[in-house]
């Protein structure tokens with residue numbers, strides 16, 4: 001079952017009046033998000049990530065294209081869709097003088113929750129986001145990490161079936177980012193909510209997402225499960241070893257994509273380290289090379305991202 005089905009979404013912003021400038025933020029984006037999954041959208045600044053989320057959240061209307069969310073048409077039934085989704089931005093801001101519990105209560109009212117259900121939900125979320133000790137703290141006195149956890153709690157107030165997260169860990173220190181990531185993973189497991197997540201952090205996408213799309217200049221350049229994306233680009237594994245003895249010639253070694261020897265450190269990129277390592281070691285031994293240290297480095301999503309960010313893509 002698809003929770004999001006988007007087809008050919010386009011959006012161009014026109015700014016300025018005397019000399020209008022057109023900026024194509026989305027140049028035909030199609031994607032499908034399966035129920036209960038976490039779907040990641042990664043891409044450089046200005047790629048169109050926030051524009052895409054805003055369209056799906058019914059905040060912006062697309063110039064063309066269509067989308068179905070939770071089985072309903074985006075342009076024909078925006079009100080029904082809004083009830084069942086929520087959007088959390090890493091740059092969220094709430095009324096500075098309201099207290100943590102009051103902010104959640106306020107949003108509960110906006111979603112029309114009755115008093116008793118609202119109070120129960122607020123307590124639940126305070127507990128789950130470990131905000132109970134801060135319930136009476138005014139918003140402007142919270143640290144960035146607490147603000148971010150509050151934003152996540154607010155995003156769950158209406159028990160959304162679809163949660164849109166725009167850079168949920170931006171600006172957080174590594175510890176706090178880990179905590180928020182664990183919470184997102186927990187959400188998927190506990191509440192079965194479908195999550196569409198935009199992020200700059202490849203590790204975040206790699207850890208959390210079932211599928212990832214690379215968005216650049218308003219277009220999806222590649223899409224798939226993180227492991228498949230890495231395989232498809234033939235990035236290969238790196239075998240790095242410290243060696244002494246004669247400089248070997250590795251030309252013609254099966255599966256070898258690239259190699260370099262510098263200052264006694266040999267780096268070989270091969271299609272698959274596990275399959276090629278025995279052959280490589282046998283060859284080195286035959287040539288009288290002594291291996292002192294060996295490491296295998298698998299590519300991560302960061303490498304995939306760097307590859308796609310290159311101009312020729």
Ligand SMILES: Nc1ncnc2c1ncn2[C@@H]1O[C@H](COP(=O)(O)OP(=O)(O)OP(=O)(O)O)[C@@H](O)[C@H]1O
Pocket residue numbers: 013014015023024025043044045046047048049050051052
């Ligand atoms: N309201 C707007 N008016 C004019 N141009 C806009 C508007 N919103 C976005 N844009 C432009 O559309 C393009 C896509 O912007 P968007 O914010 O969607 O990118 P993003 O991928 O979220 O970037 P970032 O990683 O910096 O958040 C950019 O060129 C941006 O300048």
Ligand SMILES: [Mg+2]
Pocket residue numbers: 049050051166
């Ligand atoms: Mg953005």
